[in-house]
Amino acid sequence: QDLFQSPDYYQLDELLTEEHQLVRASVREWVKKAVTPVIDDYCQRAAFPEHILPGLGQQGCFGPTLPVEYGGGGLDYISYGLMMQELERGDSGVRSTASVQGSLVMHPIFTYGSEEQKRRFLPKMATGEIMGCFGLTEPDFGSNPAGMLTYFDDDGDHILLNGAKMWISNAPFAHIALVWAKDPAGKVRGVIVERGMEGFSTPETRNKWSLRASATGELVLDNVRVPKSNILPGASGLKAPLSCLSSARYGIAWGAIGAAMDCYDTALRYSKERVQFGKPIGGFQLIQKKLAEMITEITKAQLLNWRLGVLKNNNKATPEQISMAKRNACETASHIAREARQILGAMGISGEYPIMRHMMNLESVLTYEGTHEIHLLITGMDITGQNAFS
Numbered sequence: 001q002d003l004f005q006s007p008d009y010y011q012l013d014e015l016l017t018e019e020h021q022l023v024r025a026s027v028r029e030w031v032k033k034a035v036t037p038v039i040d041d042y043c044q045r046a047a048f049p050e051h052i053l054p055g056l057g058q059q060g061c062f063g064p065t066l067p068v069e070y071g072g073g074g075l076d077y078i079s080y081g082l083m084m085q086e087l088e089r090g091d092s093g094v095r096s097t098a099s100v101q102g103s104l105v106m107h108p109i110f111t112y113g114s115e116e117q118k119r120r121f122l123p124k125m126a127t128g129e130i131m132g133c134f135g136l137t138e139p140d141f142g143s144n145p146a147g148m149l150t151y152f153d154d155d156g157d158h159i160l161l162n163g164a165k166m167w168i169s170n171a172p173f174a175h176i177a178l179v180w181a182k183d184p185a186g187k188v189r190g191v192i193v194e195r196g197m198e199g200f201s202t203p204e205t206r207n208k209w210s211l212r213a214s215a216t217g218e219l220v221l222d223n224v225r226v227p228k229s230n231i232l233p234g235a236s237g238l239k240a241p242l243s244c245l246s247s248a249r250y251g252i253a254w255g256a257i258g259a260a261m262d263c264y265d266t267a268l269r270y271s272k273e274r275v276q277f278g279k280p281i282g283g284f285q286l287i288q289k290k291l292a293e294m295i296t297e298i299t300k301a302q303l304l305n306w307r308l309g310v311l312k313n314n315n316k317a318t319p320e321q322i323s324m325a326k327r328n329a330c331e332t333a334s335h336i337a338r339e340a341r342q343i344l345g346a347m348g349i350s351g352e353y354p355i356m357r358h359m360m361n362l363e364s365v366l367t368y369e370g371t372h373e374i375h376l377l378i379t380g381m382d383i384t385g386q387n388a389f390s
């Protein structure tokens with residue numbers, strides 16, 4: 001891992017500012033020291049490396065694009081993308097933790113929250129002192145969150161919240177959960193539920209073969225009495241949670257390519273060292289085909305992500321463009337992980353190398369934040385004007 005070189009076949013570093021390169025170098029070094037040496041062990045034990053949270057905060061990975069006055073880094077979206085790329089080069093679960101905290105909880109509190117909510121939560125979330133999770137998916141409503149059943153009733157200066165969320169990253173350890181629920185008028189609202197509130201529990205989801213080093217759980221809401229001051233005043237309608245997804249999906253587009261880079265880099269080095277039939281396997285055409293296609297796909301995805309970052313910096317990126325980049329990155333990374341695993345032969349399935357772990361993680365990355373099929377249909381609708389969802 002010490003030898004990791006970020007593939008830069010098209011001299012894309014020339015498109016990055018000094019600040020972008022510094023941010024990337026800093027997170028890369030941190031991942032090398034804090035994540036890479038321990039992640040296989042946590043993954044094998046299906047445990048979450050909670051001790052890395054302060055480090056993620058110190059690296060500025062929680063809410064990097066938010067203003068400094070709220071604890072954010074005031075960075076642009078290319079820096080944010082590069083951070084996610086480096087985190088996911090370490091492990092998709094580590095990037096997930098940062099995506100959820102920054103894009104799915106801090107971003108909506110910043111965008112839709114009251115000044116009191118922002119001051120109370122954001123600075124401590126930026127350091128990792130307060131961790132959050134994002135509850136949109138329900139047992140019967142995954143791709144179609146509009147159908148959600150979680151709801152609340154009015155109870156004076158409180159609400160009574162009922163329902164259940166499922167497959168929620170960070171839920172088992174989060175201090176707060178941003179729960180999306182329907183108000184008495186049937187409008188989707190965002191409610192900050194705090195650990196310790198009566199009737200609120202977060203059972204852990206076990207037996208995952210993917211994202212094993214990420215903690216996933218349910219949110220069980222049984223008549224939870226929440227003060228009305230915990231409702232995000234600016235969020236009304238499904239557009240609010242879906243806009244948070246746009247921010248997280250953007251990070252995944254960069255992140256999944258980080259995992260792909262790690263697989264490519266590992267396979268390339270292995271192909272130069274592993275000798276069969278009297279020569280390094282990298283000298284065989286079939287291995288070269290795999291490696292050449294990998295670097296081509298990584299380079300294409302890097303260009304797509306960089307351009308999307310420029311659009312995002314100029315507030316011009318559309319949700320549909322983000323869907324295309326998320327989908328492309330997941331497909332590219334999953335394919336590269338499978339090809340890289342084959343290049344390592346039997347060693348490809350060993351925890352001594354990161355490839356099988358990335359490959360398994362990427363199965364979740366393909367599904368969460370909108371499945372591969374949903375993102376295709378988003379593109380389809382955008383170009384034809386026809387809704388093929390329902």
Ligand code: TGC
Pocket residue numbers: 095096097099100134136137142143144145146169237238239240242243244245246248319368369370371374378389
């Ligand atoms: P639809 O009528 O299309 O949209 C409702 C309103 O929302 C707007 N909108 C968006 N705005 C911003 N960003 C987006 N990505 C948006 N998508 C839609 C839309 O313009 C509309 O606005 P308005 O003003 O007209 O009200 O809604 P629909 O019910 O038909 O659904 C469309 C669909 C299927 C695309 C959407 O439901 C969807 O994206 N489904 C996928 C669900 C999903 O991605 N869930 C993710 C859960 S969170 C998660 O997985 C975290 S994993 C984290 C980790 O560990 O990294």
Ligand code: FAD
Pocket residue numbers: 100133134135136137141142143144166167168169170211216364367368369370371372373374377388389390
């Ligand atoms: P379904 O919606 O039931 O889909 C099943 C299959 O049907 C998929 O292949 C899908 O593409 C396909 N399908 C559905 N509708 C259509 C259609 N109209 N046309 C064609 N095909 C269709 N959610 C959160 O809210 N917060 C989190 O933090 C979070 N973290 C997650 C962590 C992990 C590890 C995982 C695996 C999931 C997480 N999710 C989270 C949930 C994730 O967002 C959902 O799994 C995802 O949105 C898909 O929902 P579903 O699993 O219910 O699949």
